[in-house]
Amino acid sequence: MKPLFALSLLFAALPALAQDIGTLTADTKKTVLPVVPKVVNAMQEAVAAKGVAGAIPVCKEQAPALIKEKRQETGWDIRRVSLKTRNAERGTPDLWEVRQLADFNIRAANGEKIDTLEKSEIVTIDGKQVFRYMKALPVGDVCLNCHGAAENFDAGLKAKLAESYPHDQATGYTKGQIRGALTVKRPL
Numbered sequence: 001m002k003p004l005f006a007l008s009l010l011f012a013a014l015p016a017l018a019q020d021i022g023t024l025t026a027d028t029k030k031t032v033l034p035v036v037p038k039v040v041n042a043m044q045e046a047v048a049a050k051g052v053a054g055a056i057p058v059c060k061e062q063a064p065a066l067i068k069e070k071r072q073e074t075g076w077d078i079r080r081v082s083l084k085t086r087n088a089e090r091g092t093p094d095l096w097e098v099r100q101l102a103d104f105n106i107r108a109a110n111g112e113k114i115d116t117l118e119k120s121e122i123v124t125i126d127g128k129q130v131f132r133y134m135k136a137l138p139v140g141d142v143c144l145n146c147h148g149a150a151e152n153f154d155a156g157l158k159a160k161l162a163e164s165y166p167h168d169q170a171t172g173y174t175k176g177q178i179r180g181a182l183t184v185k186r187p188l
């Protein structure tokens with residue numbers, strides 16, 4: 001291939017890729033993000049109706065079930081991850097996700113609003129192109145009940161958490177921090 005032709009191909013490809021990322025991001029958000037307010041609302045309702053310990057199933061079962069539903073509907077890999085997990089088996093980030101979570105913290109420290117923190121990228125995994133999307137999950141008031149200062153938890157809640165999560169790292173958060181992220185891997 002002549003170098004000039006190769007170069008023009010490259011330039012022709014660049015804007016297309018940028019546009020693809022924009023379209024993929026919009027489509028992914030539209031499909032996946034409705035899960036977030038659903039869980040937050042369910043959590044608020046459950047804490048009000050059943051108390052904090054009684055609301056554990058919302059984060060433990062309901063959120064994973066809603067995510068699983070989306071996974072089955074789309075065929076994409078969708079998870080919740082965190083740098084400080086409560087359930088390491090489900091929530092441990094891979095290297096790309098660790099980088100984005102660290103970057104979210106830096107961007108937040110630099111004044112970016114955490115409810116809009118997100119990242120999209122097309123990466124190559126095992127020789128195949130994959131679209132990756134990640135969205136920060138902020139710590140709101142209701143989250144502090146189970147992810148805030150552990151010394152404020154009542155004995156019943158402490159016991160319940162200790163029983164299921166002996167290696168719990170997901171406490172000590174304050175309002176406005178980043179609890180973790182919703183992460184999507186979409187084969188192209």
Ligand code: HEC
Nearest residue numbers: 052055056059060080082085086087091143145146170180
């Ligand atoms: C009633 C207690 C409770 C409240 C309130 C709560 N969580 Fe959780 N959270 C849990 C439990 C229990 C787990 C472990 C779930 C599992 O076993 O997969 C968890 C796990 C998570 C995870 C997955 C990563 C990890 O640490 O394992 C994220 C993300 C998360 N919570 C975010 C939130 C956010 C955001 C809020 C506020 C909207 C919130 N949680 C409120 C109990 C709670």
